[in-house]
Amino acid sequence: MEQIQKDFDRIAVLSERESELGGTYDPFLLRFIPAPCERALEVGCGTGTFTRLLALRANHVTATDLSGEMIRVARHRSTGYPNIDYSVGDVLEMDLPVNRFDCIVMIATLHHLPAESVLEKLKQALTPEGVLILHDLLTPTGILSRAADLVRFPVSLAMRCLRTGRLWARREVRRAWAEHGKEERYLTKPEVAAMRDQYLQGGSVKYHLLWRYTVVWRKQGAA
Numbered sequence: 001m002e003q004i005q006k007d008f009d010r011i012a013v014l015s016e017r018e019s020e021l022g023g024t025y026d027p028f029l030l031r032f033i034p035a036p037c038e039r040a041l042e043v044g045c046g047t048g049t050f051t052r053l054l055a056l057r058a059n060h061v062t063a064t065d066l067s068g069e070m071i072r073v074a075r076h077r078s079t080g081y082p083n084i085d086y087s088v089g090d091v092l093e094m095d096l097p098v099n100r101f102d103c104i105v106m107i108a109t110l111h112h113l114p115a116e117s118v119l120e121k122l123k124q125a126l127t128p129e130g131v132l133i134l135h136d137l138l139t140p141t142g143i144l145s146r147a148a149d150l151v152r153f154p155v156s157l158a159m160r161c162l163r164t165g166r167l168w169a170r171r172e173v174r175r176a177w178a179e180h181g182k183e184e185r186y187l188t189k190p191e192v193a194a195m196r197d198q199y200l201q202g203g204s205v206k207y208h209l210l211w212r213y214t215v216v217w218r219k220q221g222a223a
Helices: 002-015 026-030 049-055 068-077 115-125 143-147 149-164 171-181 189-199
Strands: 039-043 060-065 084-088 101-107 126-137 204-208 212-218
Touching: 002 068, 026 049, 039 049, 039 115, 049 060, 049 084, 049 101, 060 068, 068 084, 101 115, 115 126, 115 189, 189 204, 189 212
Parallel strands: 039 060, 039 101, 060 084, 101 126
Antiparallel strands: 126 212, 204 212
């Protein structure tokens, strides 16, 4: 975790002057935010891009990240959002209140963490009927899936260009992301389904074109 923290501190500093780039699937994820939503939690919030969208739907948002530099940038960009409370920390070491949050969101963060420990902790922190939204990277497998990369790459570049006016981030930013990701491993479709069936029974799974998946799970039972 120490190396992950250092990587994201570096990425935050290097990308601070970059145009803010929201996630391609942010509008899709926002569909699952319950209404009303009194309290929401985002784990691994980065520079707060999705956090600020979440703050428009929830009365109060708690957002946390392992990287102090990410949180610094997030606070700077969120001065107009008084209902966001940012903090630096490791979710595995945090004392999360039981039955506290109506919604918990974790974007591109689960692959850094032990699934069983973190998911059980987040499930306990949800209110009855609360919603857990997981969105993470996906490893394509099989000939057809890998062949689809011929479509995915140009689509990804075109969408970035439309949103930022540039095909690429600055070279040093790309290099920092590449160095961070060289040791990472992402789930395959069968592994995502197995994870859902083991820890989030009854949850829905959506596989997206651009190397992403989403799992949405609603907590059942009395407080």
